[in-house]
Amino acid sequence: MKATKATLLGLLIMVMACGPVALGARADDGLQTLRETSKAFSAVAKKAIPAVVSVYVERTVEVNSPYGFGSPFEDEFFRRFFGDRGRPTPERRVQRGQGSGFIISSDGYILSNNHVVGQSDKILVTLNDGREFEAKLIGADPKSDVALIKIEGENLPTIPLGDSDKLEIGEWVIAVGNPFRLAQTVTVGVVSAKGRAVGILGEEGGYEDFIQTDAAINPGNSGGPLLNLNGEAVGMNTAIYSQSGGYMGIGFAIPINMAKFVKDQLLSGGKIVRGYLGVGTSRFGLTQELAREFGLESNRGALIATVQPDSPAEKAGLQPDDIVLEVDGKEVRDWDAFRTMIGMMAPGATTELLIWRDGKRRTITVTIGSREEIAHAEGAVNRLGIHVQDLDAQLAREFGYRPGQGVIITEVAPESAAYKAGIRPGMLILSVNRQRVQSVEEFNQVVDKARDRVLLRIQTEYYIQYILLPLE
Known part of the structure; x- marks a missing residue:
């Protein structure tokens, strides 16, 4: 018994003696890890600044x-x-x-x-x-x-461009910029989310696929790099969500792959040519309720509501009610993501779409078109900065109109007079210059005859209005 007690006492002393040492060792390891992380941040900043x-x-x-x-x-x-004598002349500031x-x-x-x-x-x-x-x-x-x-210079310091597609949620990132004229400010955070579309580039026409980060971004940071721990630019700091005008923990950066796509085209031809399919979605996209109605458990995907005649989509066999689930093996999150994927493809390229149709998965191969081709084919329509389509039975049901009532607007150029006048996709054009139009052909004929402006009679979900537009 005494031997047993002595043994237990010895073990207890050993545990008590070893316990603090083990805890201290783990604490030292943790501090060392933090020091190494801090050195990594410093190394990236030193090289990038x-x-x-x-x-x-x-x-x-x-x-x-x-x-x-x-x-x-x-x-x-x-x-x-x-009269106008007292009115001041415009000043240039x-x-x-x-x-x-x-x-x-x-x-x-x-x-x-x-x-x-x-x-x-x-x-x-x-x-x-x-x-x-x-x-x-x-x-x-x-x-x-x-x-x-x-700028004109030689042997200037540079930042290498990474691959934003490889960026993971939770990954460390470093933002560098000049907020409030405080040059070379470095902040650190993580990737909070990917694929954000927040509407800051306009409701129509903009391509948003933002990286969300909690690295502090403030006014003046716009245009600075978002870096990974390899010192590569994986994004370009662009915007913040704020109710105060300053940092609130939510910042947005353009994925560097999108920036590279634009940069390469600006260098090669001076203009941006994006891929085009010729499809449109419904007002609210693929909701959870609609997904269940179509037989899907998830609402991840892009619901096609309209297919423009003679478009790449129609030629490939895409139909209204198709739901695009993947593009070249990459999952489609929603309509904005699908639109961005197609927009960043080169015209003439082929891509495989995994779609959901009639309760089954199918693969369709599509040859990407370009918006320039569409513009050439619909020159009269583009004089107004809008695209229109015949109002078939499917579209009429979708938007609550009657077939043959007019032509439906499917796209509005974001910088056009039409957009500034409040015209949006889904609105119905009943007449042009007091002439009733029931097809795209009739619409084009009337617009072709117009000289410098047109009077549109437009129906929305709630009212009918008249809008006078200049021809571009």
């Missing part, structure tokens, strides 16, 4: 009145008695802005945001070493918010 630039822009704008809204000279009473960018070639090509440099009259770039350059705008793409500028 010289290639991150401050971008200062100037643009000239016309201001109609020094009084702003509510000028007394704009009042009908003043005009009636004094210089607006200044600031953002970020990063050098991607040793001879001075720089990626930034379209909303930073796209409408500028003058672009000044400041490097980390204090050197200043006047930059030239090579090209900009409002639909993706990507721009490419150029």
